[in-house]
Amino acid sequence: MSDVSAQLPFWEAKTLEEMTQQEWESLCDGCGLCCLNKLQDEETDEIVYTRVICAYSDIATGRCSDYANRSTNVPSCVQLTKERVAEFDWLPDSCAYRLIYRRQPLPDWHPLVSGQVDSVKQAKQGIHAIRVVVDNGRLDYEDFLIDNP
Numbered sequence: 754m755s756d757v758s759a760q761l762p763f764w765e766a767k768t769l770e771e772m773t774q775q776e777w778e779s780l781c782d783g784c785g786l787c788c789l790n791k792l793q794d795e796e797t798d799e800i801v802y803t804r805v806i807c808a809y810s811d812i813a814t815g816r817c818s819d820y821a822n823r824s825t826n827v828p829s830c831v832q833l834t835k836e837r838v839a840e841f842d843w844l845p846d847s848c849a850y851r852l853i854y855r856r857q858p859l860p861d862w863h864p865l866v867s868g869q870v871d872s873v874k875q876a877k878q879g880i881h882a883i884r885v886v887v888d889n890g891r892l893d894y895e896d897f898l899i900d901n902p
């Protein structure tokens with residue numbers, strides 16, 4: 754009898770905890786949505802998204818332009834870890850980490866599925882579906898609220 758899991762791609766065969774660091778990193782599709790600034794309601798703790806994006810985001814690729822130094826550049830930049838995926842329910846529904854956490858399939862436009870590095874952009878997903886404004890430190894985020902992605 755053959756081992757079915759051996760025929761599956763790693764993101765279907767493994768849990769997040771079982772993935773190697775390289776596999777974990779490759780799960781990020783570069784949608785860029787987590788780099789949009791968010792506001793939190795002081796009373797309800799509800800998080801709402803804005804279309805203002807971090808100045809360090811490369812909006813052509815959706816990737817961080819200085820990933821290695823992101824915590825230094827932007828102290829509020831939150832690092833997603835395997836231990837914290839469960840509590841990061843503010844991430845967009847389409848975020849690959851949240852999809853795998855919920856045991857849902859990756860979309861066709863995910864680079865791991867499509868085999869194309871720019872398939873998020875080609876499919877007009879993530880920040881490519883939003884009229885983003887680059888943060889310049891002087892914007893009133895309240896003016897740029899959007900429905901949560």
Ligand code: SF4
Pocket residue numbers: 780781782783784785786787788833844845847848849850
């Ligand atoms: S929302 Fe998830 S998949 Fe998209 S860029 Fe952020 S971590 Fe990567």
Ligand code: SF4
Pocket residue numbers: 787788807808809810811816817818819820823824826827830831
């Ligand atoms: S520092 Fe990089 S990873 Fe962090 S929010 Fe800004 S663009 Fe995104």
